[in-house]
Amino acid sequence: MNKPEILIIDDEPQIRRLLQISLESNQYKVFQAATGKEGIITAANHPPQLILLDIGLPDQSGHEVLQQLREWYNKPIIVLSVSDGEADIISALDSGATDYITKPFRSGELLARIRSAIRRDQNTNPNESVINSGNLSIDLVYRIVKRGEEIIRLTSTEYNLLALFAKNEGKVLTHQYILKQVWGVGYQTETQYLRVFVAQLRKKIEENPHNPEHIVTESGVGYRFN
Incomplete structure (x- = not known):
């Protein structure tokens, strides 16, 4: 079975090494890039199933890299940053980040976020007309919303x-x-x-x-x- 591939874009060698060890021990294949330019080239030549993107890169802002990636890359991108400020989080999410995790982070939490992001991406069907969430169903074609068997008037x-x-x-x-x-x-x-x-x-x-x-x-x- 092919291992899910993850690209790490981060300028800190120790962080890349830590992430590589953690990811490879959980059956992921890892690629690395130390700059924004290198990360974009690597992603373009071999698009991974998920990207871990650091905001503080040496050659350009991670926000700029995120925007450039989102011009063509539609799979999950999880932003890693030492900043937990609302403005940075909002900027990253509005630019297309799938999720945002602040450093230092717990490996268990990061792995859970990665699994969730990849699972959602694999389960996404752009042609799906009915979305089910627990007892809630939303028919996007007929614009009908139900809770159980009850039609909800919206x-x-x-x-x-x-x-x-x-x-x-x-x-x-x-x-x-x-x-x-x-x-x-x-x-x-x-x-x-x-x-x-x-x-x-x-x-x-x-x-x-x-x-x-x-x-x-x-x-x-x-x-x-x-």
């Missing part, structure tokens, strides 16, 4: 919001990204507006809106759909 905006969440299952979506996708560019600062709609949506689809299972808050950043 407004057009509530449905568009839920469909956006469901299509990005497991991925953190920032407030700005959601507002832009559902309401348009002019609403990107209206986070209170978004909170109101999320609260309304939770009342309709969650068993317990005060302890949601589907639409989970990522504090200060956005939401994740489970």
